[in-house]
Amino acid sequence: MLTGYKFESIRVLDNENIVAWEVLSTASSQINLELFFNSMALDARVALFFAQLAHVVNPPASGKYYLNASADVLLTPDFLQRLGEEPDAAQRIAIELTDLDQLMLLTPADGRRLRALIDALRSMGFAVWADDVHHDILPCLVKQDYRFSGAKIDKHAFWTGRQCKEPFLELAQGCKKIADEVLVEGIETIADYQLACDSHANYGQGFLWNK
Numbered sequence: 001m002l003t004g005y006k007f008e009s010i011r012v013l014d015n016e017n018i019v020a021w022e023v024l025s026t027a028s029s030q031i032n033l034e035l036f037f038n039s040m041a042l043d044a045r046v047a048l049f050f051a052q053l054a055h056v057v058n059p060p061a062s063g064k065y066y067l068n069a070s071a072d073v074l075l076t077p078d079f080l081q082r083l084g085e086e087p088d089a090a091q092r093i094a095i096e097l098t099d100l101d102q103l104m105l106l107t108p109a110d111g112r113r114l115r116a117l118i119d120a121l122r123s124m125g126f127a128v129w130a131d132d133v134h135h136d137i138l139p140c141l142v143k144q145d146y147r148f149s150g151a152k153i154d155k156h157a158f159w160t161g162r163q164c165k166e167p168f169l170e171l172a173q174g175c176k177k178i179a180d181e182v183l184v185e186g187i188e189t190i191a192d193y194q195l196a197c198d199s200h201a202n203y204g205q206g207f208l209w210n211k
Contacts, residue, residue: 001027005052005055011203020066023066024068053086056093069098074117096152103137128148130150130179133154150202182201185206187208
């Protein structure tokens with residue numbers, strides 16, 4: 001069972017100032033969260049998203065918060081309507097699309113619906129980010145003409161840059177084909193921080209700050 005929430009800081013790489021927080025669920029130590037979420041029913045995942053939303057848009061929380069959602073959550077029929085009923089939600093949250101690897105499995109019609117929904121959310125003022133972008137998924141996102149407010153580079157893709165810098169730098173540059181801004185996940189050390197800065201990404205996130 002889930003036990004609550006934790007918050008990981010998102011920082012501007014140039015000065016390390018905090019600009020937002022990612023909202024993550026917590027659970028007892030014996031729970032594998034990845035397996036738990038993979039087995040969670042759609043209605044339960046929708047309920048969790050809106051529970052997190054209510055938690056951060058109401059006092060005493062302040063600042064901006066990034067909430068995770070899969071494509072099927074975004075595509076539920078009343079998703080946009082429910083978001084629109086939350087005052088100031090567009091200024092308080094960003095939405096991270098978490099299951100990028102599943103996008104290539106969508107039917108052409110569902111892919112068009114999802115792209116239209118992302119455009120609609122952005123026109124409402126919501127930032128929509130692609131979460132865990134890596135080398136294998138980026139060409140698919142480019143080919144299918146997805147456009148996001150931001151792209152978060154997968155931490156494992158970033159860590160490959162520790163041994164071979166160029167593929168990571170190429171990935172960071174490629175993310176600009178699908179997103180207005182770029183964030184590097186998995187920054188754990190000062191050397192990681194410098195590598196992330198070398199990519200000219202906008203933001204960073206990781207254990208270096210969230211110890």
